Amino acid sequence: MKKTLMERLARLLCVKSMVTLILTVVFSIMALTGEIGQDFMTVYTVIIAFYFGTQLERTAQKGGGAG
Numbered sequence: 001m002k003k004t005l006m007e008r009l010a011r012l013l014c015v016k017s018m019v020t021l022i023l024t025v026v027f028s029i030m031a032l033t034g035e036i037g038q039d040f041m042t043v044y045t046v047i048i049a050f051y052f053g054t055q056l057e058r059t060a061q062k063g064g065g066a067g
Contacts, residue, residue, distance in 0.1 A: 020051045 011017065027044050030036045 016051060016054075020047060023047055 023044055027036070027040075030040065
């Protein structure tokens, strides 16, 4: 269990995850203040789709499937 937790933390700290988390925080702040522009929405949507798409592909390659 400890090994699994450490592996998850290592994956969380990779650059892709950090960018996604930072963008999500920025998105949340902008949403609360009502300052979300269309350009930021487009970029955020593409990055989130890429992040979850690569996670799904990685899971499928390991044989875990998607559902």
